Amino acid sequence: MTVATPKMLGQPIKRREDPRLITGSSTYVDDLQLPGLAHLIFVRSPHGHARVNGIDTAAALGVPGVLAVLTAKDLEGSTTGPLPYEFAFDPFSDVKNMERGPLATDKVRYVGDPVAAVIAETRYAARDAAALVEVDYEPLPAAVVDPEAGLAPGAPLLYEEFGTNLGHTQDRKVGDPDAAFANAERVVKLRVVNQRVFAVAMETRGCVTDWRPGRPGDSGELTMWSSTQIPHGLKTKLAVLLGVPENKVRVIAPEVGGGFGNKVDVSPEETLAAIAAMRLSRPVKWSETRSENFQAAMQGRGQVDIVEAAITGDGRVTAIHVDAICDIGGYYQYLSPLMGMLTGMMMPGPYDIPNIHFTLKGVLTNKTPVGAYRGAGRPEATYLLECLMDKIGHELGKDPAEIRRINFIPPEKFPYSNGLGANYDTGEYVKALDKALEVSGYRQLREEQQTARAQGKLMGIGLAAYVEICGFGPWESATVRVEPSGKVMVHTGTSPHGQGTETSMAQIVADSLGVGIDDIVVLHGDTAMTQSGIGTFGSRSAAVGGGAMVMAVDQVRDKAVRIAAHLLEAAPDDVERSNGTFAVRGAAGKAVTLGEIAAAAYGGNVPTGDEPGLESTRFFKPDDSVFPFGVHVAVVDIDPDTGRVTLRRFIAVDDVGNVINPLLLDGQRHGGIVQGVAQALCEEVVYDESGQLVSGTLNDYSVPTAHMMPMFELDRTVTTTDRNPLGVKGVGEAGTIGSTPTLRSAVVDALLPLGIQDFDMPATSVRVWKAIRAASGSNGQA
Amino acid sequence: MPRMILACTVNDEPVEALIQPYQTLLDVLRDTIGLTGTKEGCGTGDCGACTVHLDGQPVCSCLVLAMQARGRAVRTIEGLAEGDALHPLQDAFVRFGAAQCGFCIPGVLMSAAALLAENPSPTEEEIRYGIAGNLCRCTGYTKMVDAISEVAGAAGGKA
Structure with a gap:
């Protein structure tokens, strides 16, 4: 035919x-109205770490219009087991067994941890009543905020019963890294911090839950409209968790206002909302406030990587050793444990590194649980590798593009098994690099930079390569x-x-x-x-x-x-x-x-x-995953007096296989790039040492606005895959994975004349200014 | 608290609503009048998702008490098109693929429409600052800026 x-x-x-x-x-969750709709508001912990000695709900129950106030005690028997979380795919060790319900019981473990729920006729009444719920907190000293400190002997424990804050570990080896290090001509070391960030979907989380009670011998029916990325998974998990037959549970994701991984969840809030509807036999709406979203929606990244590489005299990496410390937060929440696992799985990135030693420590901290965020573990792998490639270039005095070129997996080695469970389908990494150099006018940029540097200007050219596992x-x-x-x-x-x-x-x-x-x-x-x-x-x-x-x-x-x-x-x-x-x-x-x-x-x-x-x-059912790749280039100018970083150009050469719709494709790339750039330049979740969330509003957390971004220069190479009928590889996360290390590379490149080789994100004015002052021998005071 | 009567126009139609004095314009538009196109992204005036026009000026409706709109003209995203004819910005947003999840889009369109009403031929920088009060997490703003630029260019050509 x-x-x-x-x-x-x-x-x-x-x-x-x-x-x-x-x-x-269109209709998003909060746009829904049902007859008899009641409103749910959570009472959340203001403490990072505290014992809950009692909860007095009497005053709240006295507010006109209040239908119920629920605490953990009231929930006994409401669920068939603890909230679900996943330790799947790869070997984990030392895994702690966590029994978390929708509301905190004897302890709260992060600011925003839900302790009670108020359901009322109106949002206003529910909010007034929530403010009257009296929780007797006994704040615990020295909350665990820094995951490395949390592992130190004598650190306060989130879970006394575990005897440690270490939640789980991995230890994975490929080849013979010990021998490679013993024979290394040179060893390069670095420590990079991949700070926590918020997803900030413009629509916060929320759900409307409707319960139609059953007749004797017949279960009732639960319908939940949720701002979720996984309606089917949520349906199955809720059915099991609530003991309702799965064929009586319906989940609807209506128009959903952004997810970025943050709505891949079976959350305490959704669970509680379902329980509330079942208790009251009334539909219940929960619309998360932005403040709650910052406190309680899962956060992204949160990894410290201690990296050592054995290299040859010309910069070829023969072995890599990475200790990844993953900041899990106060609880495992759905996919939390898998983020660091994905980092390990992509440890060599696009580079042909025969010997690898990867260890992972998942640390429980007094912070909001982490979850998937655009890239989910793979940006962390790419970031540490690209920082390493830059460092090798600096130490050997070689161009960063050439260091990457000599380390790339050559096309003839595909399909390429990296030894950690990832079997790369296809890749033409040199082609993408050459195209990025050509499109950006890399050579001219370096010439321009020489002139700029001679004039004392801080111009930086950043470059990063990535490969991701997806699909x-x-x-x-x-x-x-x-x-x-x-x-x-x-x-x-x-x-x-x-x-x-x-x-x-x-x-x-x-x-x-x-x-x-x-x-x-x-x-x-x-x-x-x-x-x-x-x-x-x-x-x-x-x-x-x-x-x-x-x-x-x-x-x-x-x-x-x-x-x-x-x-x-x-x-x-x-x-x-x-x-x-x-x-x-x-x-x-x-x-x-x-x-x-x-x-x-x-x-x-x-x-x-x-x-x-x-x-x-x-x-x-695909036989295996797919592996998009690319090379990004960024040009920044830094004001030496203020530390302000201006992104002048951003060039992305991505290879995502065949393309279904270039309009959609470019939109995904633009958005992905900005999210990645934002982590490098301005976004950072900040907690103080007591576990208090400092960056808890859009005023305190810098989501990029239109005037902060340049137009992007996009180009592509096309390397198809035979792992699906369309030959496509996926584009949702590529921009984010590539752009963060590219911007960091550009910032460090700009600061190199000052002798600065290491710089942890985000490159805010004040952090860059401090680095400049420190490098020039000043104490950082104006 | 005794309720109050809000009388104003919304999208050129007269409206009378019995409301609480503490209700925001956003809540009244969404919950009382039933115009849910205007979105709440933060409730603190930081994200611009709730932008509407009050007497032609863009405001964050989450920061305006509904009673402040008494006797005034409110325009929401539902009233941006003229009948079946999309506003040129709406048309351009579709042609450029400027929306993704769509949650910020009503606010962005209202800000952009207010910008062009005041400055029919803005530069790219003026466009970027004109929508700087509107956060979008999906698009990187690129296609929005392209779409607004095109409409501005067309309007500039006519002037």
Whole structure:
């Protein structure tokens, strides 16, 4: 069968999501109203570490309109077990068993730890009452804020029963690192801090929960609308946790206002909201305030890496030893334990390092739990490696581009198993590097820099290479259904929240069926309608969800061809798609539309051996992950008097395999780059030594605004993969993973003439100014 | 507290609402009048998601008490288009793919519309500062700036 209609794949098709978004007519969780809706507000710990000696709810219960005030004591028997968390995929040791419920019991372990919940007729009443809940806290001295200090003997313990703050460990070896270090011509050492950051989705978390009580012998039904990235996972976990049969639980992710990994969660708040609705038999809404979001939504990164590399005289890395100290926070929360694991899995990055020793210590601290944040463990691996490459360049007096070039995995070594469980599909790293150097005008930039430096100016050129693992399985589902009238209804098990997946999936379907994109509707996020799914995270929608979509739509197309042949009394091999019809090749006028085929299919007029109907549900299980890569270049200017860093140019050469929609692709890259740049330049979660959150508002935490960013210069190379039917690799996280080390590299490059080789993010004016003053022998005082 | 009557226009339509004096314009728009296109991103005036026009000026509706709108003209994202005809900014945002999750977009559009009403031919820098009160976490602002620039260019050409 030939394809005669113009291809949609690869075209910059306008986003099909936009009409509802630019008119304000979409529905996010907080926009929902249900009859009898009650409002839930949490009472949260103001202390980083304290014992809870008692909670007095009498005054709160006296507020007019209050329906219930719940504490941990009231929740006994509400759940079948502790909140879920994952220790999956890779060998962990020393894992502590944590029994956490939705509300804190005897102790609070971070500022924002929920201790009570107030449900009232109005938000205002709930908030007033929450302020009247009296919690008898006994603050515990010296909260554990610094994970390294938390491991010191005698450090205060978050969990006395564990006898340590060490939550879990890993120790992984590839090759013979000890021998490589013993024979090293040179050893380079560094210590890098990957500071904690907030995800700051513009829509905070929240949910509306509705409970329809059952009759004797029959369970009630739970419906939850949640701002989540994983509606299906949330449905299964809630069903188990609440003891409600899974076929009586429905989770709906309506329009979701950004996730960035932060909404890959089965949170204490969602669990409590469900319990509240079940207790009251009323729908309950929880809308997180921004202040709560800063305190209690999972945070990203939080890793200290102590790095040693054995190198040859010309800068080739023969072995690497990394001790990663992962700042877990007060509890394991869903995927918390996996972040550092992913760092270890990608330890050699794009470099051919035969000997690796990676150790990991997950440390419990009096801070909000960490979770996935755009890149999730892989940015940490890339960051430490790129800082290492820069340092090798500095120590040997070599250009950072050349150090990377000689260490890259050469194309002929693919597929490349890095020994840590990652089996890279394809890669042309030198090609991406050369393109980045060319597009940026790297040589001219270095010449310009020489002139600038001669004039005492601090101009920096940063460069970083990355490879990431993404497109995680284990599978994704898709359903394609041609309606009896010929319109097409599509379900994807992914759960997009800004990626434009309704558009990209429609492109895939349009190409296969030869229908116009306006005849296709893509649905997602409602577990009652789209019955199976994993969700949207880890740059997986195109690679895994797209694969399932291809399988489903191609099966529908093949059946449509058979029915067309049956209707036209031709052989299926003689039927081709032409101008929106299915026609007999060479027989003018012998054609049927998809609508006519569908009418026949639902009328039961199908060939022998085919069932009526015209739909298919398929699951795609990729054999392995995919590995996008790229090289980014940044140019910064630093004001030596104020320390202010100005990002002048940012050039990104990314290789994400085949591209479905360049409009969507570039949007993902822009946003990803800004998030990565922000970590390098301005964002940092700050706690004081007592565990108090200092950066708890948008006034104290610098999310980039439009005037802080330049236009970006984007280019690509294309190296496809055979691990999915579309040859795509995923783009959601690439920008973030590459841009953070690139900016750090640029800042250090600018400061090199002052003798500064090490600099921990973020490069805020005050930190850069202090570094400049320290390097010039001053005490840092103005 | 005794409730009060708010009388104003919202998107050119007269509105009368019985409200609490402590309610913000944002809450009244969303909860009482049922216009949920305006979003709450922070409640403290830092993110701009709740931007509406009050007598043509952009304001953070989370920082305005609803009663401050008494006798005044409020315009929200629902009233930016003229009938079925999208505002040129809305049209440009779609063509450039400026939105992603969409949560900040109503506020950004209202800020951008106010900017162009005051300065029909802004420079790129003026556009960037014009929407600097609106946080977007998805897009890096690039396509928004492109879209606003194009509309401004077209308006500038007409002037």
